[in-house]
Amino acid sequence: MRVYLDNGATSKTDERVVEAMLPYFTEDYGNPASLHTFGQTALEGVKKAREKLAKFINAEADEIIFTSGGTESDNMVIQGIAKEGDHIITTKIEHPAILESCAAMEKRGVEVTYLDVDNEGYVKPEVLKSAIKKNTKLVSIMMANNEIGTIQDMEKLGAICKEKGVLFHTDAVQAVGKVSIDVKAMNIDLLSASGHKIHGPKGIGILYVKNGIKVRPLIFGGGHESGMRSGTSNTTGIIGFAKAIELCNVDVKEMVRLRDKIIDSLLELPDSRLNGPKDRLPNNVNVAFKYIEGEGILLHLDGAGIAVSTGSACSSLSLKPSHVLLAIGLKPENSHGSVRITLSRYNTEAEVDYFLKELRGVITKLRALSPFGGK
Amino acid sequence: MALYSDVVMDHFKNPRNIGKPKKWDAVGQVGNAICGDVMYIYIKVDDNIISDIGFETMGCAAAIATSSMVTEIAMGKTLEVAENITREKVAENLKGLPPVKMHCSNLAADGIREAIKNYKEKVNKE
Numbered sequence: 337m338r339v340y341l342d343n344g345a346t347s348k349t350d351e352r353v354v355e356a357m358l359p360y361f362t363e364d365y366g367n368p369a370s371l372h373t374f375g376q377t378a379l380e381g382v383k384k385a386r387e388k389l390a391k392f393i394n395a396e397a398d399e400i401i402f403t404s405g406g407t408e409s410d411n412m413v414i415q416g417i418a419k420e421g422d423h424i425i426t427t428k429i430e431h432p433a434i435l436e437s438c439a440a441m442e443k444r445g446v447e448v449t450y451l452d453v454d455n456e457g458y459v460k461p462e463v464l465k466s467a468i469k470k471n472t473k474l475v476s477i478m479m480a481n482n483e484i485g486t487i488q489d490m491e492k493l494g495a496i497c498k499e500k501g502v503l504f505h506t507d508a509v510q511a512v513g514k515v516s517i518d519v520k521a522m523n524i525d526l527l528s529a530s531g532h533k534i535h536g537p538k539g540i541g542i543l544y545v546k547n548g549i550k551v552r553p554l555i556f557g558g559g560h561e562s563g564m565r566s567g568t569s570n571t572t573g574i575i576g577f578a579k580a581i582e583l584c585n586v587d588v589k590e591m592v593r594l595r596d597k598i599i600d601s602l603l604e605l606p607d608s609r610l611n612g613p614k615d616r617l618p619n620n621v622n623v624a625f626k627y628i629e630g631e632g633i634l635l636h637l638d639g640a641g642i643a644v645s646t647g648s649a650c651s652s653l654s655l656k657p658s659h660v661l662l663a664i665g666l667k668p669e670n671s672h673g674s675v676r677i678t679l680s681r682y683n684t685e686a687e688v689d690y691f692l693k694e695l696r697g698v699i700t701k702l703r704a705l706s707p708f709g710g711k
Numbered sequence: 712m713a714l715y716s717d718v719v720m721d722h723f724k725n726p727r728n729i730g731k732p733k734k735w736d737a738v739g740q741v742g743n744a745i746c747g748d749v750m751y752i753y754i755k756v757d758d759n760i761i762s763d764i765g766f767e768t769m770g771c772a773a774a775i776a777t778s779s780m781v782t783e784i785a786m787g788k789t790l791e792v793a794e795n796i797t798r799e800k801v802a803e804n805l806k807g808l809p810p811v812k813m814h815c816s817n818l819a820a821d822g823i824r825e826a827i828k829n830y831k832e833k834v835n836k837e
Contacts, residue, residue: 629747631771632723639724648747648771657747669744672769705729705775707751707767708744 339687342643343533343619344482344510344678349576350535356579357537357572368569369560378571385578392581393508393527394518395544401551401561402574405541406509407433408554409528412543412565413476413505414438416551420445422473427451427459428663429486430478431507435659447471455665456613457486461496468500475504479511483647483660483676484612485620487515494523503549509533509541513584514618525549531573535680536580540573588618591679594688595621598677601692605699611647611661611674619680622647624666625673628702633675636698642691647674715772716806722776727783732763737833739825741818748774748814752782752822756830761785761793766822773812777801777819790827796820 340348360381366374368382383397390397403409414437418424424441426434428450438448449467453459459477468475475497480487490506497504505526508517513534519527527544531537545551545564557566598621602608607626625633630646637644647658648671661671677691715723735753742749748770755763764786766778780801785793798817802808 627769629770629774632775635720635723635772668746672744672747705726705767706769707740707749708769 337687337690338641339683339691340643341677341679341683341687341691342645343680344676345645346532346538347535347680348682349532349537350580350583352583353536353576353579357576360572360575365571368571369558378569382569382571382574385574388578389529389542389581390544392512392517393529393544394520396547398562399544399547401543401545401564402569403541403543403565404539404570405532406431406507406528406530407541409530409541409543410434410476410507411437412551412554413474413526413528414441415554417503418446418473421447421471423447423449423469423471424474424476425449425451425464425467425472425502426476427453427478429453429457429481429483429660430476431482431509434476434478434507451477453486453663457481457484457660457664458613459488459493461489461492464493465496465500468496468502472500472502475502476507477504478507478509479517480508480515480617481612481660482510483658484622484664485510485616486612487511487615487617490522490524497525498523510617510620513581514588519544519546526551531577531580534580534584537573537576540570540577542577586681591618591681591683594679594683594685595619597685597688598692599623602695605696609670611664611666619678621677621679623675623677624661624670625675625699625703626670627706627708628673628699630672630674632702633673633695633698636701637691637694640694640698642694644691645676645678647676648672714809715776716808718780718804718806719773719776719808722779722805723772726766726775726779728765728779728786730765730767732765735763735765737826737830739822739827739829741822741825742770742774744769747771748818750774750778750818750822752778752819752826754785754823754826754830756790759789759791761788761790771812773808774818776805777808778822780804781819781823785823790830793823794827796823 364377366378368379387397410433503525507528509530512529525546531540560566602623609624611622630648657671735755739752751767753765764782768778798820
């Protein structure tokens with residue numbers, strides 16, 4: 337049995353998405369910037385896709401900038417708004433696309449505050465409020481956390497930014513399709529999203545930029561995307577992303593049921609702990625098992641055909657434990673045995689049962705090897 | 712998995728000499744829980760020869776595989792030979808380790824040395 341439970345990393349492209357993309361490879365392959373009919377046919381597809389994506393987050397079509405993905409969108413915002421002497425506020429649990437961009441801006445004379453979160457990963461509104469200063473230009477807080485599934489109170493955080501007159505950006509890469517998004521109600525000025533996490537193709541993302549806001553481009557050239565992001569439009573990617581958005585308006589009830597079945601079953605095991613809140617992203621589970629290390633769990637499961645991910649230091653290139661788990665107060669020694677399971681609409685109950693059975697065996701096997709307790 | 716050689720994966724999935732031997736004379740404890748790798752190597756010594764050996768390890772696949780491999784290399788060797796097992800030797804017998812994982816195999820060789828040191832201290836006290 338092959339079971340894919342790493343949908344937070346990337347997801348299977350829906351066959352209907354592939355089907356929608358195909359004509360744009362071989363028939364309507366014109367450059368949307370060209371005046372001839374080949375180009376204009378492609379432009380029509382891009383235009384409709386842009387409208388669909390805008391509508392999904394309650395924005396206008398001309399507020400959608402196509403990018404290569406979430407990382408580029410995040411980089412655009414962090415690098416394209418603040419100047420030397422300005423202040424950016426973000427959190428300790430952001431994706432590296434935000435954190436590393438902020439670190440680069442610090443070297444360019446921009447001040448950055450990394451907000452603490454509570455032990456479930458929530459940003460406390462009063463903590464945000466008191467961090468905003470006169471020179472604060474931008475606040476960037478991810479809508480839903482990729483590791484522990486915490487969903488922030490966007491309306492409350494957005495209202496604070498509005499009241500204080502600072503721009504509010506959110507990385508919504510994990511939230512799209514799982515949490516309903518309304519940029520107007522949430523007072524979001526800028527939003528990053530990506531196609532491949534929701535059964536769309538890789539290499540396509542958007543940055544929503546509210547009308548009237550200027551973002552300095554990262555990529556210069558022919559002036560595509562209202563001059564904000566040059567480069568020939570990724571027509572197939574754009575069409576695929578819009579199709580994926582159309583298909584992701586599905587009920588997440590079944591996903592939530594499977595998620596809770598996994599959580600309940602894993603917490604029955606001794607010395608296990610749920611990372612993040614109970615009320616979380618519908619597809620996310622993150623559990624830490626004491627006395628063992630995540631890479632071993634991952635590789636044993638892989639041997640059984642099951643794909644998950646881990647916040648363990650040993651599996652990362654940096655050999656550092658997950659910054660998110662440390663930020664919610666886990667001790668490094670207890671963060672190593674953490675496993676993230678991320679569901680998709682394709683996962684079945686039979687797959688979940690198989691995974692749970694295999695994981696129990698793996699935990700027992702690794703704990704038997706461990707010099708610490710849990711035997 | 713392409714990250715590890717077949718030999719590493721074999722020792723990870725089917726580790727040799729697991730746990731404390733029935734009788735053991737000394738233990739070498741290396742690593743720390745904060746960085747995620749901890750190894751306990753237990754040895755039984757008869758006439759200057761490692762007559763039994765076992766390990767307990769918390770750590771990644773490389774840590775488990777190197778522990779297993781080091782016990783296989785050291786079993787039946789004299790203390791002098793076992794003391795000189797290097798991390799390179801362990802990695803070589805495993806058909807290589809990813810560069811970032813070399814510190815794990817370093818630990819396994821250190822574990823044997825610690826166990827022998829611990830054994831000699833005990834003997835000297837008697």
